[in-house]
Amino acid sequence: MTNPTTPLVRIRGLTKIFGGQRALDGVDLTIMPGEVHGLLGENGSGKSTLIKVLSGFHTPDGGTLEVAGRDVPLPLLPGQHRSLGFEFVHQDLGLVPSLSVTENLMLGEIAASRKAAYSWRAARERAAKMFARYDVDIDPDATVERIRPVDRAMLAIVRAVESIRDGAAASGDAGANMLVLDEPTVFLPKQEVGQLFSLVKRITSDGSSVLFVSHDLDEVREITDRVTVLRDGHTSGSAVTSETSGRELVTMIIGRELAEHPHETSATTATGRDVVLSVRGLSHGPLQDVSFDLHEGEVLGFAGLVGSGYEEVVYSLFGASPGATGAISAGDRTVDIANLTPRRAMSLGMALVPGDRKNAGSVGTLSLGENMNLTVLDRYFRGWRLRHGTMRDNVRQLVTEFDVRPALPDLEYGSFSGGNQQKALMAKWQQIQPKVLLLHEPTQGVDVGARQQIFDMIRGSTATGATICASSEYEQLETICDRVGIFVRGRLVTFVTGDDITKARIADLCHGQASAPVPAP
Amino acid sequence: MNEERGADMTTVRKDVETPEAAGPSTDTAAGTAADPAEKAARRRPTGRLEAMALPLTWLAVIIVFSIVETDTFFTSANAASILASQAVLVVVTLGLIVPLIAGDFDLSIGAVVGMSALIIAILNAQHGWSIWAAILVALIAGIVVGLVNGALTVLLGIDSLIVTLGMSTLLAGVALWISGANTITGVDQTLIDIVISYRLFGIPLEFYYAIIFALILWYVFAFTPLGQRLLVVGRNREVARLSGMRVSTLRIGALVTSAFVAALGGVLIAGTSGSAGPTTGLDLLLPAFAAAFLGSTTIKPGRFNPWGTVIAVYFLVTGITGLQLLGLQSFVQNIFYGGALILAVSFSQIIRRRRMKRGV
Numbered sequence: 004m005t006n007p008t009t010p011l012v013r014i015r016g017l018t019k020i021f022g023g024q025r026a027l028d029g030v031d032l033t034i035m036p037g038e039v040h041g042l043l044g045e046n047g048s049g050k051s052t053l054i055k056v057l058s059g060f061h062t063p064d065g066g067t068l069e070v071a072g073r074d075v076p077l078p079l080l081p082g083q084h085r086s087l088g089f090e091f092v093h094q095d096l097g098l099v100p101s102l103s104v105t106e107n108l109m110l111g112e113i114a115a116s117r118k119a120a121y122s123w124r125a126a127r128e129r130a131a132k133m134f135a136r137y138d139v140d141i142d143p144d145a146t147v148e149r150i151r152p153v154d155r156a157m158l159a160i161v162r163a164v165e166s167i168r169d170g171a172a173a174s175g176d177a178g179a180n181m182l183v184l185d186e187p188t189v190f191l192p193k194q195e196v197g198q199l200f201s202l203v204k205r206i207t208s209d210g211s212s213v214l215f216v217s218h219d220l221d222e223v224r225e226i227t228d229r230v231t232v233l234r235d236g237h238t239s240g241s242a243v244t245s246e247t248s249g250r251e252l253v254t255m256i257i258g259r260e261l262a263e264h265p266h267e268t269s270a271t272t273a274t275g276r277d278v279v280l281s282v283r284g285l286s287h288g289p290l291q292d293v294s295f296d297l298h299e300g301e302v303l304g305f306a307g308l309v310g311s312g313y314e315e316v317v318y319s320l321f322g323a324s325p326g327a328t329g330a331i332s333a334g335d336r337t338v339d340i341a342n343l344t345p346r347r348a349m350s351l352g353m354a355l356v357p358g359d360r361k362n363a364g365s366v367g368t369l370s371l372g373e374n375m376n377l378t379v380l381d382r383y384f385r386g387w388r389l390r391h392g393t394m395r396d397n398v399r400q401l402v403t404e405f406d407v408r409p410a411l412p413d414l415e416y417g418s419f420s421g422g423n424q425q426k427a428l429m430a431k432w433q434q435i436q437p438k439v440l441l442l443h444e445p446t447q448g449v450d451v452g453a454r455q456q457i458f459d460m461i462r463g464s465t466a467t468g469a470t471i472c473a474s475s476e477y478e479q480l481e482t483i484c485d486r487v488g489i490f491v492r493g494r495l496v497t498f499v500t501g502d503d504i505t506k507a508r509i510a511d512l513c514h515g516q517a518s519a520p521v522p523a524p
Numbered sequence: 525m526n527e528e529r530g531a532d533m534t535t536v537r538k539d540v541e542t543p544e545a546a547g548p549s550t551d552t553a554a555g556t557a558a559d560p561a562e563k564a565a566r567r568r569p570t571g572r573l574e575a576m577a578l579p580l581t582w583l584a585v586i587i588v589f590s591i592v593e594t595d596t597f598f599t600s601a602n603a604a605s606i607l608a609s610q611a612v613l614v615v616v617t618l619g620l621i622v623p624l625i626a627g628d629f630d631l632s633i634g635a636v637v638g639m640s641a642l643i644i645a646i647l648n649a650q651h652g653w654s655i656w657a658a659i660l661v662a663l664i665a666g667i668v669v670g671l672v673n674g675a676l677t678v679l680l681g682i683d684s685l686i687v688t689l690g691m692s693t694l695l696a697g698v699a700l701w702i703s704g705a706n707t708i709t710g711v712d713q714t715l716i717d718i719v720i721s722y723r724l725f726g727i728p729l730e731f732y733y734a735i736i737f738a739l740i741l742w743y744v745f746a747f748t749p750l751g752q753r754l755l756v757v758g759r760n761r762e763v764a765r766l767s768g769m770r771v772s773t774l775r776i777g778a779l780v781t782s783a784f785v786a787a788l789g790g791v792l793i794a795g796t797s798g799s800a801g802p803t804t805g806l807d808l809l810l811p812a813f814a815a816a817f818l819g820s821t822t823i824k825p826g827r828f829n830p831w832g833t834v835i836a837v838y839f840l841v842t843g844i845t846g847l848q849l850l851g852l853q854s855f856v857q858n859i860f861y862g863g864a865l866i867l868a869v870s871f872s873q874i875i876r877r878r879r880m881k882r883g884v
Contacts, residue, residue, distance in 0.1 A: 321766070323766055345766050345768050346768040349768040357766060362760070362762060362763075363762045363766055364763065365760075366763055368759060368826070369756070373755075373756075377756060377767040377769075378768060380749035381749055383749075384748065387747075388743075388747040388748075389746075389748060389749065389752070
């Protein structure tokens, strides 16, 4: 057994530099045996980089790691985390939805097995025993896509813990192990989270530790023994959870006191200009009954924590993700969101620049011009032929205007840099002069210079319409928005307007509301 | 659906912490950003050579065989024979590239050719229908097969490979049944006349039909919004959908087109041989795929394209004919087509890998 006073994991001065920026800047983290340790921090605070160092994905630029009192040289080799007794369960769980519970559970074993025959009956029995041991009630024969989300999460956790045990048994080094849970509850219904927590507690009862990464302060306070908070790549503090208030945690996360009046602005505050789009009762996935008006010339930002659904709004409004309900009115037309398709949304004057540029926004293997002209092809079909010359001229003019470099329409889109790709996509949609421009993470993977140009483009397009921008970068919202809507657990709870829009204020509201009861809509 | 995207988004968000995102300063970022793209632009000439590789090889093959077999290969009769005899394959392959461009496979084309030819032979020769009525029924049957393929593939979301493979076998079975395992002869001479008997510059009309069809397809893909849309649907359905395209309609349309064109191919076969049997058309499937993929390495490398397809068909046929005239047995045909398919796909893959490497 590990001596309970020796930390299971001790990280000191961990540093990781990306292109001159310090993603981690001397991070300290100590995890004791048998504890649930919370890891908190905003987006970009370094949580995921830290985890990727532990899994051997990133090579750190400095720092030391001790496991159960012994020095372990960094970087870790790929797969080395197993022999150290670390296992990871990420948000996507890493399950194969179309296979059975047993098959998923034994995936690693099957991959490693050298036996010619594999006994499914024995595997099934072992699965049932395993679940019984953890007091989890999952049918080993069920298909993973058919079981409840919480059962999926618990399956992934049981699998990870078992994999640690097997590793420990193989190396004869039992006792020192740690399960890393990276945002395991984001997609779970609230009422099911409790079951997952019981499982976590059972795992720690035999001396294992759990590193619990989450945005949800309530959950962190419920399940963890101690917490470490990261901010801008530093360890901003460590605390015993039961001795720390939610308020103190938020202070550590955002680096100062939470502002006093989180509720002063209301949903009705607006610019007073004409309404170009009104949304009523939008529900979809995490989103519940979201209603708001968008005004002419306005840049409306949406913010929230991971899982709050803030980014889902732009996709639902464009008819891009089927299953949404509610109604939208644009001009004198009212449309049921359930019947909305991207095509109809475009006819209502909407345009969407999705956050996933590579898979949803563009075709990397087609040329810049082909990508940009997608929405306006019909304009260039005159005299029974596509006017390629005119199209090229038009693209050349657009890329010059929006400073896409190099200004070569025939070049493959995929060979442009992130910033230039994004500018080109913005220019593509400018061509249809949208009344409502919907953006998700418009400056993701975009260099600093292009970022400013994209802000200018957003401002420019707002001269002829309005923009909704869902973003996890509060600073960006502060720069470009007239009004910012805050989402907490699927509800649009409040707006900030005008000078109140600051990075700090948005962070306050996203977090402040997260630990306060959700007000009725 | 929603959950999936949510998960995607998070993965992307994690990537924010990668070097590219944390790019240093404005000037250097813009400066280095332009570099790889411009390098790629400068690399153009090699691209042109790539585009002309197959036509040049074809020319070389023709020259070699003409020197070696001056008496048999290098004759106008042989040229006319090569050009006309493969017109059906050209037409069927051109039809095939439509769903291939739109991102779906159609393995039923060979069977549809046979079904169409058989319908014409049975209705016209056995039941005494007028040849035009028989052709009409054959073409409608083609469209129906295409609609079924399209509906199962697109509306039910089954892989087109499976749907059309099943359809192919099913139609082959039906053909065996309705033909009573016999070859049915006696198709109206009118059809035979307008397909192979009448000649222009010594080449049967069949060849010109194929060329006219290639022209039409070239027009659609190069000069209409429809062609551009099909291309985008084939490359990335999500992008196409989010750009307001009717993705389902386009995909179904593409599968209907390939089946309809295969039915036209059946008409040409019925007109060429004046008959149809239970296995007519089935042997066209592999050559069509070989030619389509080989064609995608030329003229517009990396894209299925009509002229590349035409050249690929004739390149393959020239090689086979030349070797057969040298005295090689008919097995050379399968070796040639099968080998060409594998080589063509390997080449496309190598090109794609290289592009991906130099891409950002």
